[in-house]
Amino acid sequence: MRLIYLVAGIIAVGFGIVGIFLPLLPTVPFMLAAAFCFARSNPEWERRLLDNPQFGPPMRAWRERRAISRRGKAAALVALAIGSIVGLAFLDAPWRFAPTAVALVCGTWIVTRRTD
Incomplete structure (x- = not known):
């Protein structure tokens, strides 16, 4: 089971790194998933993620207070x-409304989280 968590953590870090360069792909949620997986497979790697100056503070805020920074929100x-705008502009019906529906659900969830 440790190997599965380790591989999942590595994949999550990979997606997180890609998210740094692609504005529509989130980074911190993938890093949170990686830390979760590394906590169960390689605690040293988890510590490295949490100590990272870029990813560590938002990850610790989420773990400790379930908070998201204003900038992150x-x-x-x-x-x-x-x-949503890209979906409305380029997708055919009925798919054009799917990104907007996802944005409304996810955006509502994000807005209702504690602000750090």
Whole structure:
């Protein structure tokens, strides 16, 4: 089971790194998933993620207080809005409304989380 968690953690880090360069792909949720997996497979790698100056603070805020920073919320909401606009512009019906529905559900969830 440790091997499965280790592989899942490595994949999550990979997606998180890709998310740094693609504005519509979130980074921190993938890093949170990686930390979760590494906690069960390789605690040293989990510690490295939590100590990372870029990813560590938002990950610790989420773990300790279930909080998202104002900047993180704003970035997520902007990305959701852009995804909705792209979907409305380029997808055919009925699929054109799927990104907007996802954005409304996810955006509502994000807005209702504690602000750090």
